[in-house]
Amino acid sequence: MDSEETQASDAGRATGGLSGLFDPDRVAVVGATESEGSIGRAIVDNLVADFAGETVPVNPNYDDVLGLDCYPDIESVPGELNLAVVVVPPSIAVEAVEQCGEAGVRNVVVITAGFGETGSEGASRERELTAVAEEYDLNLVGPNSLGVMSTPVGLNATFGPENALSGSISFMSQSGAFITAVLDWANDQGIGFKDVVSLGNKAVLDETDFVEAWAEDPDTDVILGYLEGVENGAEFIDAAREATEDTPIVMVKSGRTEAGAQAVSSHTGTLAGSEQAYEAGLEQAGVLRVENVQELFDFAQILSGQPLPDSDDVAIVTNAGGPGVMTTDAVGDSALSLASFSEETLDALSGAMPDEANIYNPIDAIGDADVDRFAEALDLALADDNVGSAVVLSAPTAVIDFDDLAEVITDLQAEHGKPIASVLMGGERTDSAREILREGGIPNYFDPARAVGSLDAMVRYRNVRDREYEAPERFDVDRERAREILERADERGDNRLGVEAMDLLDAYGIPTPDGTIAETPEDAVEAAQGIDGEVVMKIVSPDILHKSDIGGVRVGVPNEDVYDAFEDLVTRARNYQPDAEILGVQVQEMVDLDAGTETIIGMNRDPQFGPLLLFGLGGIFVEILEDTETRVAPVSEREATEMVDGIRSAPLLRGARGRDPADREAIVESLQRLSQLVTDFPAILELDVNPLVAGPDGVDAVDVRLTVDREEL
Structure with a gap:
């Protein structure tokens, strides 16, 4: 079904x-x-x-x-x-x-x-x-x-x-x-x-x-x-x-x-x-x-108390150098950036601040700053078009009244309409100031990292709100052919499929090398003669999924050796697992692995979210590096692109170290087509295309294995 x-x-x-x-x-x-x-x-x-x-x-x-x-x-x-x-x-x-x-x-x-x-x-x-x-x-x-x-x-x-x-x-x-x-x-x-x-x-x-x-x-x-x-x-x-x-x-x-x-x-x-x-x-x-x-x-x-920032650039206003540096470090660890003040703002700050103050971001109004100095510095920073939000940080001093400073922060936030996170560092003396800030929708934090994290959350939500949802593309596929392939597996009593399911990918437009499954050595020779150059031969058995582990794969077989290679592969399979069902030997066009990058696209069906798509480096690297991206299917073109660009090894696909760049659009489209396949057929419980060889002119799905729920077919 x-x-x-x-x-x-x-x-x-x-x-x-x-x-x-x-x-x-x-x-x-x-x-x-x-x-x-x-x-x-x-x-x-x-x-x-x-x-x-x-x-x-x-x-x-x-x-x-x-x-x-x-x-x-x-x-x-x-x-x-x-x-x-x-x-x-x-x-x-x-x-x-x-x-x-x-x-x-x-x-x-x-x-x-x-x-x-x-x-x-x-x-x-x-x-x-x-x-x-x-x-x-x-x-x-x-x-x-x-x-x-x-x-x-x-x-x-x-x-x-x-x-x-x-x-x-x-x-x-x-x-x-x-x-x-x-x-x-x-x-x-x-x-x-x-x-x-x-x-x-x-x-x-x-x-x-x-x-x-x-x-x-x-x-x-x-x-x-x-x-x-x-x-x-x-x-x-x-x-x-x-x-x-x-x-x-x-x-x-x-x-x-x-x-x-x-x-x-x-x-x-x-x-x-x-x-x-x-x-x-x-x-x-x-x-x-x-x-x-x-x-x-x-x-x-x-999020409940203030408007979202228009930009990721944050200003810091402080009277304490050490905590100001901590705040700067926290900004560096976040998706935010330190705002670069305009020349007009810097000139105004230079005239308003004492010579010992730092007028560049973070603004350090130094330890003898009173509320008026804080107010002027914050007002100038918020007025700068380059500033999207601000952190106001004050250590307790004899010249600072936290209640008055809280009133200033609240008023300036309302006036400029930009979010502010407050860091009034202290104990009981901050109680009433925190209440003033709270009434103005401004949270106060003791730890500057929490203040920066909260502003970062506002930027994250702004990006969520602003992104446009893209409906997944529906490709023209041969759905009936795919259904027949899955139903034939059910008729054989199989719930695990290997290379015999390559036609399933072809039915959904995922490129595969030329090839066929030969049941006899003579069929294998005939198939090889229809393919230019040497071929790859793989044992086909639902009981032997890890073919290379038993010597069940031969690469670079010339036409004159195909007959003997067929018999050798079958013999190896019989010796490894005498009761294994042998469907034949796949004879497949050679794909130059060195001319592309081995990637993996796959799916595992999660009990709550359904089909979970995976993309990463393939071949032997998938389990060693664990460099993968996942999304819940169905995925849009944007989401598939994010998967491809999101892995740590993405520079390899872009042509690092003199390699030809991989055809990213072909990878993205293959992910979308796989997404459609596993969405169309809930009977597919898991599926790996490994490797999907990505070259400069397209991709080739070299190998596949999948598990199906026969009761869903």
Whole structure:
């Protein structure tokens, strides 16, 4: 079955918006209780504390809970309910959700654990839950969720210890514990949120749904996420690409290491896809991926509070030489550049600064600089057309009042409309200044590297927002011929193919040398006579994929030796593996490897993101150098070009050390055609073309091997 015969599955996912989840008028807590230390009590407490709407306890064992009328079941509640929070034992949770559906409650948060994260019995229960949600078209969060928050209406439908501060950041996390820790820290830092969602097991709603919802939310300026896995990589890429046209997305993806990936599976039941697939998929989606929580919120604060820079050039204004040098080094380590001031700016700085000051970037106003000197230097720097952003850095001195300096920074940022990262280095004496800056949308950092990193993130997002999405090209190919080749393999009972699948590449327009598969020595001689010059001969067997390891390849065979070479190759194969199926010997045109560069193009099908394309140096170098680029298919011409230009060895392809440059356009087109092939046929699980010899006048796919899922054919 190929991609045209397969439709994307949205099983269990409700359609429509999620406004009722975040802006309810009435919330039912199914499993509400007054028992101290219970989750049902904590959720009611949190709702009663701040929620602008009505909280409705549901529990057959109570007449009232915390002074609120309590109902025996959801059907007994009069009037419309927008949201139900289910916190009952797992044995009755599915039934409780079904009752919500029957009562017309469309938004449900399942706090209850004991589902897919606990084993086969829990996984079965989760499938039942998903089926109920699909039947009643529910927006369902969880199960195994901490809950949801939305600050505009004071909604805290979680069992966390505190509510979020109000802000414009919307945050989702696959770990509830991560949310409680982040909120505690964020409240201390004065960082606010719009919506917060604990995804839990993602039985119905997942990260893609919330990216789509928050992208349309005018009150969400930045989308943050902590993910352990992505349910459907292709859908996520499409949703994130559209969202990042206006709203930046910043995410931490855990499970980067093999040990981390195993921990992910045991924690949430999520099967982690390969790290390469996530790296490629998130980059193609326009997501800014970060390594830790500090970066997550560093980037969020500056992206939510300030305009994007028009250029990559940054000015540094400081009163401290050492930290100024640290900041300069950080700029050098980033994608930013130090701005070169205009002659007009330098003349103005020269007149405004003392003789001992450095007027070139970084501007060092020296240690006796007061707020007025800082203000003049920063004003002149921001007024320079060569400056896209600025870092203002001050060590504490007797002549600097941080509160006054914060006011100046805030005013000048608003006046010039260019982003500023502040580095007021100190402890308690910076507290009120940081609050002034925060109100102006300007984050303050103790470490200059964090300030530079945040400005760098703004440039990265600007580049994401400005890049135009290019739809993958569809080439005219012989799809039916390709299908027949794959089906013949299925008829033989093979799931691994070698050079016998060369025609598959030819059907999709990937150049291959002239050649054929001979079943007898006589056929081999006849095939060789139709090829100019000496030939290459390779044993053809689905059971022997590493042909050269057994002497199953002969290079440079003259016509008079073809008959004997055929018999020798077959004998070697029989001696190596007596039960191997021998389909024949491939007789192939010689390709001058020295006249080109051996590259590899390939694909591995990732469980979350689908076909992951690879490009790099081929032959023996692919495993030694590990110099490769990956993208999730299908890829556009731009993305394929980025793959070719992105490897460290790209200068070899451009003609380094006197070599003729490779035909880059031919490599790029071959990647695009391979992308189309593996997208058209999901049955192809992995495929390597190695080597793809890239010469000055084109490419040749010299060898191929692939694995197929016969059940998909």
